[in-house]
Amino acid sequence: MESIAEVNDWLSRFYGGVAVGSMDIPKCGGLSLYLIEETYKSLDLNSAVVSKFMDDPPYWIFCWASGVVLAQQIMAGQLQVKGKVVVDFGAGSGVVGVAAALSGAKRVYCCEIDPLARQMVGFNARLNGVSVSVVSSMVDVDQKVDQILVADVLYDRTNIPLLDEIKTYASEVILADSRIKDLVVPGFELYSEVSSCSYPDFAESQEFNAVRLYQFKK
Ligand SMILES: C[S@@+](CC[C@H](N)C(=O)[O-])C[C@H]1O[C@@H](n2cnc3c(N)ncnc32)[C@H](O)[C@@H]1O
Numbered sequence: 001m002e003s004i005a006e007v008n009d010w011l012s013r014f015y016g017g018v019a020v021g022s023m024d025i026p027k028c029g030g031l032s033l034y035l036i037e038e039t040y041k042s043l044d045l046n047s048a049v050v051s052k053f054m055d056d057p058p059y060w061i062f063c064w065a066s067g068v069v070l071a072q073q074i075m076a077g078q079l080q081v082k083g084k085v086v087v088d089f090g091a092g093s094g095v096v097g098v099a100a101a102l103s104g105a106k107r108v109y110c111c112e113i114d115p116l117a118r119q120m121v122g123f124n125a126r127l128n129g130v131s132v133s134v135v136s137s138m139v140d141v142d143q144k145v146d147q148i149l150v151a152d153v154l155y156d157r158t159n160i161p162l163l164d165e166i167k168t169y170a171s172e173v174i175l176a177d178s179r180i181k182d183l184v185v186p187g188f189e190l191y192s193e194v195s196s197c198s199y200p201d202f203a204e205s206q207e208f209n210a211v212r213l214y215q216f217k218k
Contacts, residue, residue: 029075036061060093060117063199064152066176069211071099081105084146090153094121101130108132145170173216188214
């Protein structure tokens with residue numbers, strides 16, 4: 001797709017009543033992304049659109065709670081990316097990768113399996129005046145990586161084994177997760193818990209408002 005107007009045409013075809021517009025992410029120093037507009041709140045919760053949304057969600061129309069937390073920490077300098085080669089794995093909108101590019105990372109890769117999300121990462125990078133490399137798999141990352149950032153990729157528990165593969169690509173992995181309370185992955189150490197929510201906030205159950213941060217270091 002060439003433009004956000006085309007993205008919105010696509011959304012209205014498959015998810016009538018849903019559109020994206022640019023908006024600032026809270027406490028992110030002006031980082032903006034194309035995300036779902038408020039109008040979706042008027043959708044009938046029993047409608048076919050909402051059920052399609054649940055079955056086949058376009059993840060890139062929200063920033064997930066973990067992406068919000070990592071982006072805020074990066075923009076605040078609490079999570080250091082300056083001078084590093086960074087991968088935002090499971091980028092969705094690209095919120096974490098864009099924050100890293102804005103905060104002085106040497107190079108940023110956004111890795112995403114969803115082709116439309118990969119296009120949205122491109123739109124969102126341009127919106128913020130930064131450049132990121134968009135790839136569909138870690139094998140396409142053509143440089144030694146310092147740090148991999150993984151935000152809310154464990155929405156599906158079958159993704160847990162991906163962490164074993166991700167670990168092989170960098171000496172440090174930061175995993176942020178709002179989904180699994182009892183997560184135990186060998187080598188990953190829980191070091192912080194932060195209260196947050198998706199942006200825009202679609203009022204998920206409170207149980208998903210705690211973002212746990214884990215670090216793997218070689
Ligand atoms: C819940 S979204 C989180 C997006 C973003 N990190 C955030 O926090 O807003 C999870 C994303 O991971 C992507 N994903 C799932 N499995 C993946 C894989 N094997 N490789 C790359 N991306 C993947 C999905 O397509 C989706 O966009």
